[in-house]
Amino acid sequence: MPEAITQSIQDYLKHIYELNENGGSASTNDLAARLNIAPASVTGMLQKLANAKPALVIYKKHQGVKLTKSGEKAALEVIRHHRLLETFLVNTLGYTWDEVHCEADKLEHVISEDFEARMAEALGHPTRDPHGEPIPTADLTMPADSSCPLASLRTDETATVRKVVDDDPALLRHLREIGVIPDAKITVKNYSAFDGNLTIKVEGQRSNIVLGSAITNHVYVEK
């Protein structure tokens, strides 16, 4: 009998998925930092996840973990819930994109598959959440996303904003104010090699904006 996938486990798997996304394996300390849990506790849980039947992660001492197929499915299930919920909160209850994260983080573990299906239906089966993150499909495959960090663009390049990968409400509010939101068309006016600052023009906005790399590394665009 497959072990129960508790809320705690769902959180581990979700964060492992995100740490795995850029190819590497998820380290004990990175996970501990993201989950706000002591590293020793993470080790214990990783061993448990690796010994579960079916195994949810591949674990070798001192080498971090990667999700197995089972683990990935479970992770995508949670991520789908999270992103659909964020979309639902914005579209149906008038939340702004900086307010949805906490709420979705709690609800994602609790809603039924029926609730998920009804939300998806009511929202017209959206493919991206309010931050532009792709929403895994109902059969749990993650849509391809070919966007790249805004920070990688150079002078005169033009692109469309796809997603913002940061949950900080203050940053999200700021980005909304200056029009840097999914689907915004932007042009790079200047790149400063010293500090990495980008001067950009957002289509429909009055003046140019200068963004530091702390921001441009978290905004993804498609050329």
Place this chain on the structure above:
Amino acid sequence: MPEAITQSIQDYLKHIYELNENGGSASTNDLAARLNIAPASVTGMLQKLANAKPALVIYKKHQGVKLTKSGEKAALEVIRHHRLLETFLVNTLGYTWDEVHCEADKLEHVISEDFEARMAEALGHPTRDPHGEPIPTADLTMPADSSCPLASLRTDETATVRKVVDDDPALLRHLREIGVIPDAKITVKNYSAFDGNLTIKVEGQRSNIVLGSAITNHVYVEK
């Protein structure tokens, strides 16, 4: 510092509230039955709730418990969440009244006060849930409800259905089919002293219906 009100505790308080409603105190065994927990475990929790600061229940050995003011506020908080959620699920996501209970039972512990407020706003501050149960107000007072069991009516009496106090999906579907839903106008055509059966006519429905006391004790009406 007030003790944390966990999901478990919220469930205890909610059920104690309901058992207290008809005046009496909530017995260990009744609670155990409702919560699907061994009586011994309930005793342990009741002692904990009584020793909490502030105390959430009044407990004396072998005499069951009653909620304190603090306990009642916490209970009403959960009940408000539950009933608003049920209403939201029906009005916004197309659930039927027999489908909402389980979902609301999980979500009630997890939504924020902000979510609660937005739901109430979106629904136009409803005063009753889909089953006709009164929804505690935002400041946590339970609206008065003067309805009485349908079972207490006799031949020729007329009344309006107010609420159905039963979660059994099959029963709820059946009642909907025969038109016994909140606001339905009914007239008692016959009362059988032997088995307690009531023959009733539901306004707008073709034929009379005979209901046993297992049903009429769970349907509340207002004369």
Place this chain on the structure above:
DNA sequence: AAAATTATTTAGGTTTGACTAAATTACATT
């Protein structure tokens, strides 16, 4: 290559909220 630093694991412990089995109390009946 050794030392120092950082990352990770092991060992032992706590809290929450359950459980079972046995003991006790309360209540009903004779």
Place this chain on the structure above:
DNA sequence: AATGTAATTTAGTCAAACCTAAATAATTTT
């Protein structure tokens, strides 16, 4: 008043998921 039954409590366990402190392994610096 004594006995039998039902309700409740006590006592002792357990599992999940966290913790801290100490030990070990890996990595970086000297």
